[in-house]
Amino acid sequence: xxxxxxxxxxxxxxxxxxxxxxxxxxxxxxxxxxxxxxxxxxxxxxxxxxxxxxxxxxxxxxxxxxxxxxxxxxxxxxxxxxxxxxxxxxxxxxxxxxxxxxxxxxx
Amino acid sequence: xxxxxxxxxxxxxxxxxxxxxxxxxxxxxxxxxxxxxxxxxxxxxxxxxxxxxxxxxxxxxxxxxxxxxxxxxxxxxxxxxxxxxxxxxxxxxxxxxxxxxxxxxxxxxxxxxxxxxxxxx
Numbered sequence: 001x002x003x004x005x006x007x008x009x010x011x012x013x014x015x016x017x018x019x020x021x022x023x024x025x026x027x028x029x030x031x032x033x034x035x036x037x038x039x040x041x042x043x044x045x046x047x048x049x050x051x052x053x054x055x056x057x058x059x060x061x062x063x064x065x066x067x068x069x070x071x072x073x074x075x076x077x078x079x080x081x082x083x084x085x086x087x088x089x090x091x092x093x094x095x096x097x098x099x100x101x102x103x104x105x106x107x
Numbered sequence: 108x109x110x111x112x113x114x115x116x117x118x119x120x121x122x123x124x125x126x127x128x129x130x131x132x133x134x135x136x137x138x139x140x141x142x143x144x145x146x147x148x149x150x151x152x153x154x155x156x157x158x159x160x161x162x163x164x165x166x167x168x169x170x171x172x173x174x175x176x177x178x179x180x181x182x183x184x185x186x187x188x189x190x191x192x193x194x195x196x197x198x199x200x201x202x203x204x205x206x207x208x209x210x211x212x213x214x215x216x217x218x219x220x221x222x223x224x225x226x227x228x
Contacts, residue, residue, distance in 0.1 A: 009180075018173070023152060033212075034215065036152075043218040043219060043220050043221055044144075044152065046214070046215055046216050046217075046218070046220070049209065049212065049215075050212065072134075087151065089152075091214055095168075096157070098152045098153070098154070099151075100151050
């Protein structure tokens with residue numbers, strides 16, 4: 001199975017900050033990487049797929065990038081509604097696997 | 108508008124069975140792969156399984172933790188995806204989500220709101 005190692009596991013930041021979350025795959029997954037946002041009691045929301053493609057309706061302050069097996073989710077200027085838990089996911093091969101999540105909290 | 112609505116969750120005893128439904132609307136179900144993902148209380152996301160589209164005979168893939176116990180099926184007349192869960196144990200307690208997979212890609216886009224399954228005596 002492909003392991004997805006996400007860091008940090010938690011992060012405190014302020015409104016307006018630039019935030020970066022990383023995810024490392026245990027083997028090559030090309031661009032088959034997605035990012036999700038989840039708020040308490042709600043379903044995950046897809047933000048990015050194919051490492052850097054923004055889902056329809058997702059604000060442009062969210063972006064994704066890839067360097068080999070390292071993937072990054074960047075939020076350019078945090079908004080109050082962005083405080084949530086973020087997950088990466090590889091869908092290159094079965095079983096599909098998720099990172100353990102990053103909890104983004106208000107400082 | 109794409110909508111996915113799960114139902115069928117509830118309390119079941121260890122060793123029991125449950126069938127979850129995911130009602131799809133706003134798109135042609137037979138054209139899409141569909142996934143089930145679960146989340147145990149206070150834990151992260153775990154992929155459960157996938158059904159491919161009609162063109163691929165609705166073939167399936169499963170996580171090792173559920174293979175042989177869980178079965179995904181599609182009824183495109185009812186526009187619904189089903190998750191049949193047998194031999195349930197306490198570790199299967201979770202919120203179960205269905206998710207649509209993007210055509211021509213293998214990433215998920217739309218998710219349902221989830222249904223809670225509690226396995227307890």
